[in-house]
Amino acid sequence: MITEEKKEEKNLNFIEEIVEGDLQSGKYTQIITRFPPEPNGYLHIGHASSICLNFGLTKKFQGYTNLRFDDTNPVTEDTEYVESIKNDIRWMGFEWENELYASDYFDKLYEFAVTLISKGLAYVDDSTSEEIATLKGTPTEPGKDSPYRNRTAEENLVLFEEMKNGAFPDGSRTLRAKIDMAHINMLMRDPILYRIKHAHHHRTGDKWCIYPMYDFAHGQSDSIETVTHSICTLEFAPHRELYDWLIEQLGIYPSQQYEFARRNLNYTVTSKRKLLRLVQEGHVNGWNDPRMPTISGLRRRGYTPESIRDFCERIGVARRENMIDVGLLEFCVREDLNKIASRRMVVLDPVKVLITNFPEGVTEMCHSENNPEDMGAGMREIPFTKEIFIEKEDFMEVPSKKYFRLAPGKMVRLKGAYIILCNDMIKNEEGEITEVHCSYVENSKSGQDTTGINVKGTLHWVSALHAAEVEVRLYDRLFSVEDVSSEEGDFQDYINPKSLEIITGYAEPALLEAKEGESFQFLRKGYFAKDSDSNAARLVFNRTVTLRDNWTKAAEK
């Protein structure tokens, strides 16, 4: 018990350590975090990490987390995304204290801007975006002051109000902070605070034609909500100086920003821009395509919230660049599904086996455990008949040394049923094996085996008479290279052409009772989840992940 507590304490990541320190020192009596998605796309595995961090922090320590949509750019944002984001967070197992929107604060933000102007710390600039860019300088050269920089506060106040009232066209003017055009930090070179966009906003409609920039919305929203720890990714680190400056000049609640490195997964992409292109250009079937690294895609693929949270916990939080092996994600879902998924037998690539000494027209019921890891899951019935299917790969005419499946003269156990002995096979004109002839061993039935025969191999099988055809979708990694961004050319050049294979599987009858979204282990084949494309006439299953497979690995050597 003591060692367990110690371990837990030692596992604190650097942000948890900061929070713990702030709580212990009495700086705060409770902490407030926020998860701030922009509603312009679906949440992905990288967001999952941020969700676990922000919500996990206030679950572990005293406090709460707000969900705040960062909706300051009406052109790209949509309520469809708002709904999917809320759904995904809840599915992940977290609940927010308040559902908030940066757009809720547009009036307040406008007041803040007026305050800044009045203090001589912001001005209306009539420069074009090209002019602004030119005057900005470069990281090694200082910028130059805009010719509009020294307008009086009175003049600025009037112009800014006219901007708000729609007197000017898009892009004709901006409100800029008056800081220092020679500042070593480019973001401090009079950053733009407001721009003119005569665009319809998903929440405020046509009320506004000026919208605040990220830097003038995010920190101020944090402050309004008295967020104590504002956690974001590393690329915002240079923004922190501006974040602090604005809060300081406005004299408002001092939220503090902390940055951590975004998590990268190999063989996929997690940039919203790229994900959007995959969807729009039809490389996948929507944001929730099971190949997508989106939360909704992973859910449809069969990933559980538990496994994703476990993954986020295992990859941790740090400040260094990283490329996480997708194998770890797969490990996490296997570990979870192994405990909870019912076993079913489904033959994916069948060859017929005739049990020559079994009576014709007879169906004998066998019984098998639903889950050997959980005897509470009970047993199920499986019909056995004279004709069954097994996997083609489970029979070999000339077996290699370590092969212990079916081969002429060899015996295997049929899972939950009898031991069979292979006597013969039938080939077609092309020399392909079309039928395997076996005899079953009497008194070898599973659970009542008195033969004392020990066989090395156990195969899954399904009665040909009872086999139900189901559609099975086999997924592979979406990209054929680990890190698309380090390759030449367009990222879509590296899409794996074999990322989806659709086949017909032959399932035991018990699988027909599957509920939508339910996960199963298809014995010896992997974990599969029933897809929402299923209907009364056709069941569809998505392969979540294969089982660990030492045999294929060894056989390839």
Add this chain to the structure above:
RNA sequence: UGGCCGAUGGUGUAAUGGUAACACAGGACAUUUUGGUUGUCUUAUUCAGGGUUCGAGUCCUUGUCGGCCAACCA
């Protein structure tokens, strides 16, 4: 040729000046009516140089390498 951030096994993360650890991946064996699971064992690590110190992955310094910063995106 500016500034900021970073660098620990193949991957990810710990070690908070005092024995470099954990997980995944890899390898071996055992168990197994899933070549699954489980168990045991195992391979492999502090970017480089200099300094401070009884003692440095940790502090200082120089260098190297990587990331970020010049959107009216977030």
